[in-house]
Amino acid sequence: xxxxxxxxxxxxxxxxxxxxxxxxxxxxxxxxxxxxxxxxxxxxxxxxxxxxxxxxxxxxxxxxxxxxxxxxxxxxxxxxxxxxxxxxxxxxxxxxxxxxxxxxxxxxxxxxxxxxxxxxxxxxxxxxxxxxxxxxxxxxxxxxxxxxxxxxxxxxxxxxxxxxxxxxxxxxxxxxxxxxxxxxxxxxxxxxxxxxxxxxxxxxxxxxxxxxxxxxxxxxxxxxxxxxxxxxxxxxxxxxxxxxxxxxxxxxxxxxxxxxxxxxxxxxxxxxxxxxxxxxxxxxxxxxxxxxxxxxxxxxxxxxxxxxxxxxxxxxxxxxxxxxxxxxxxxx
Amino acid sequence: xxxxxxxxxxxxxxxxxxxxxxxxxxxxxxxxxxxxxxxxxxxxxxxxxxxxxxxxxxxxxxxxxxxxxxxxxxxxxxxxxxxxxxxxxxxxxxxxxxxxxxxxxxxxxxxxxxxxxxxxxxxxxxxxxxxxxxxxxxxxxxxxxxxxxxxxxxxxxxxxxxxxxxxxxxxxxxxxxxxxxxxxxxxxxxxxxxxxxxxxxxxxxxxxxxxxxxxxxxxxxxxxxxxxxxxxxxxxxxxxxxxxxxxxxxxxxxxxxxxxxxxxxxxxxxxxxxxxxxxxxxxxxxxxxxxxxxxxxxxxxxxxxxxxxxxxxxxxxxxxxxxxxxxxxxxx
Numbered sequence: 001x002x003x004x005x006x007x008x009x010x011x012x013x014x015x016x017x018x019x020x021x022x023x024x025x026x027x028x029x030x031x032x033x034x035x036x037x038x039x040x041x042x043x044x045x046x047x048x049x050x051x052x053x054x055x056x057x058x059x060x061x062x063x064x065x066x067x068x069x070x071x072x073x074x075x076x077x078x079x080x081x082x083x084x085x086x087x088x089x090x091x092x093x094x095x096x097x098x099x100x101x102x103x104x105x106x107x108x109x110x111x112x113x114x115x116x117x118x119x120x121x122x123x124x125x126x127x128x129x130x131x132x133x134x135x136x137x138x139x140x141x142x143x144x145x146x147x148x149x150x151x152x153x154x155x156x157x158x159x160x161x162x163x164x165x166x167x168x169x170x171x172x173x174x175x176x177x178x179x180x181x182x183x184x185x186x187x188x189x190x191x192x193x194x195x196x197x198x199x200x201x202x203x204x205x206x207x208x209x210x211x212x213x214x215x216x217x218x219x220x221x222x223x224x225x226x227x228x229x230x231x232x233x234x235x236x237x238x239x240x241x242x243x244x245x246x247x248x249x250x251x252x253x254x255x256x257x258x259x260x261x262x263x264x265x266x267x268x269x270x271x272x273x274x275x276x277x278x279x280x281x282x283x284x285x286x287x288x289x290x291x292x293x294x295x296x297x298x299x300x301x302x303x304x305x306x307x308x309x310x311x312x313x314x315x316x317x318x319x320x321x322x323x324x325x326x327x328x329x330x331x332x
Numbered sequence: 333x334x335x336x337x338x339x340x341x342x343x344x345x346x347x348x349x350x351x352x353x354x355x356x357x358x359x360x361x362x363x364x365x366x367x368x369x370x371x372x373x374x375x376x377x378x379x380x381x382x383x384x385x386x387x388x389x390x391x392x393x394x395x396x397x398x399x400x401x402x403x404x405x406x407x408x409x410x411x412x413x414x415x416x417x418x419x420x421x422x423x424x425x426x427x428x429x430x431x432x433x434x435x436x437x438x439x440x441x442x443x444x445x446x447x448x449x450x451x452x453x454x455x456x457x458x459x460x461x462x463x464x465x466x467x468x469x470x471x472x473x474x475x476x477x478x479x480x481x482x483x484x485x486x487x488x489x490x491x492x493x494x495x496x497x498x499x500x501x502x503x504x505x506x507x508x509x510x511x512x513x514x515x516x517x518x519x520x521x522x523x524x525x526x527x528x529x530x531x532x533x534x535x536x537x538x539x540x541x542x543x544x545x546x547x548x549x550x551x552x553x554x555x556x557x558x559x560x561x562x563x564x565x566x567x568x569x570x571x572x573x574x575x576x577x578x579x580x581x582x583x584x585x586x587x588x589x590x591x592x593x594x595x596x597x598x599x600x601x602x603x604x605x606x607x608x609x610x611x612x613x614x615x616x617x618x619x620x621x622x623x624x625x626x627x628x629x630x631x632x633x634x635x636x637x638x639x640x641x642x643x644x645x646x647x648x649x650x651x652x653x654x655x656x657x658x659x660x661x662x663x664x
Contacts, residue, residue, distance in 0.1 A: 148600060
């Protein structure tokens with residue numbers, strides 16, 4: 001019951017932020033010096049009449065607040081506008097490209113969590129031993145290396161030098177094996193993983209490094225807790241203490257960090273999609289920017305902002321679900 | 333504790349002990365005691381020295397163990413733009429591999445790029461671009477954030493509400509995406525490093541504002557603020573003289589760490605083609621160019637990434653050390 005109420009409250013809280021995102025994007029798009037129609041025409045000489053007609057068609061002759069109201073009204077009906085460059089509804093384009101980006105970001109997190117948690121625990125239990133020092137160095141390198149350069153280096157080693165993994169594109173399992181001409185689902189799965197491996201590591205390394213350090217700090221703190229001392233005094237084996245008593249509490253901050261870092265991961269996806277030629281939202285954004293396709297740029301920004309907000313809500317709710325101490329806001 | 337006791341020392345003003353604990357010399361000493369932080373400081377100092385040196389001395393050929401052609405020099409330097417200079421035939425020696433390679437020569441220790449420019453020289457000059465970009469845009473965020481955060485925290489109430497909602501909203505759009513969109517819109521479709529610097533700086537104002545605000549909230553309750561108010565000092569002067577100086581330390585640490593983050597983001601922007609433009613020898617921009625030569629000239633992708641990695645690692649190590657030194661909880 002409490003949890004449901006908390007979820008609803010959390011969703012309501014997100015509404016002003018979502019409206020704010022549209023306002024900011026809208027202002028940014030209208031901040032551009034010179035009028036968008038001229039930019040679109042890119043210096044071509046056209047009659048004043050034509051310009052006026054285009055302005056009218058896109059409603060650019062009306063004051064900004066009126067245009068914003070129209071934009072919001074359309075947005076609520078799922079209409080993000082019309083892409084001038086591609087002559088297609090922005091919503092269609094965005095929906096089509098969201099899959100690859102989500103697949104990339106989710107797998108990068110999976111990689112980060114699967115590696116960071118065991119390594120963080122190892123570093124915490126072997127504090128100031130070689131394993132701890134190595135984990136420190138790995139974390140430092142992970143935080144300091146540009147993700148796109150990691151991608152380039154991975155391509156150089158695994159795709160160009162060794163030739164074992166593909167350097168570009170992804171295989172989308174939802175298109176089915178026939179689309180790619182694979183023999184069946186096992187091969188589809190195999191190819192999906194093969195294509196995903198390098199971009200996943202490139203995008204996930206930064207997250208892995210951050211999470212590993214947090215996991216180490218949390219485990220050290222957790223292992224010094226009273227309940228661990230008590231368990232030791234009762235003679236509970238060290239392995240059990242680690243697995244049962246210390247581990248669970250230490251995971252809570254990890255969830256928060258995952259939610260907050262989603263913003264970095266979504267931004268990083270733009271770079272990784274560029275390096276690995278993945279047709280996701282990031283590449284679409286870059287193409288839209290080069291073509292100065294304003295409606296498309298706004299649409300993508302709004303969708304990515306929304307993805308982040310939803311991600312944070314999901315982590316908040318799962319945090320509340322896991323940690324019984326969270327009071328869902330009501331104090332009784 | 334030590335601080336409390338020494339403040340009661342009788343002579344009224346803060347005793348030397350307090351100054352010793354919070355003074356710059358003490359902080360510097362603490363940083364130097366920490367081995368990793370010390371190395372971070374060395375790296376930062378080295379990069380700063382290199383960029384300052386290249387601003388003064390524009391002839392680096394003596395560092396490359398031999399004569400670098402005029403053309404290669406001129407094109408390598410941001411301050412010597414000579415687009416009109418056409419190299420005489422035979423002077424260009426493109427795609428020379430690094431010195432340790434069989435075909436390499438000592439006159440080009442890191443090889444040359446496809447246009448025959450000495451890569452070592454370009455990497456060295458890249459420091460100047462990265463460092464100035466990192467420092468200038470961090471400064472924009474720092475100054476803007478300090479003003480917004482101080483005003484917001486000091487006045488509280490509605491001003492605070494509005495500003496903090498705005499900050500939260502900006503947080504919801506992944507920084508890299510916000511910066512790309514912002515940079516492109518303010519530049520009207522012709523990206524340049526100047527726009528990138530301004531874009532990054534403005535985007536980070538909310539981040540700084542939030543940190544300063546939380547400091548100001550605690551400083552605001554101090555007795556000396558009450559005293560200043562009682563003696564009729566204007567609010568503006570209270571903020572300037574008392575609030576800002578006393579909330580400075582954590583923001584300063586954050587700014588140091590932020591320089592590294594900024595360099596990383598601008599490298600990403602330039603890599604995507606929205607930051608520095610050719611022929612500026614920016615590391616990110618060099619990686620953009622080398623992306624097309626991954627199969628033939630591997631070294632072109634390696635060196636700029638290494639340079640970014642080392643620089644950011646320096647700032648990170650130093651920033652971490654500074655944080656430990658300024659954080660009273662880690663004082664033993």
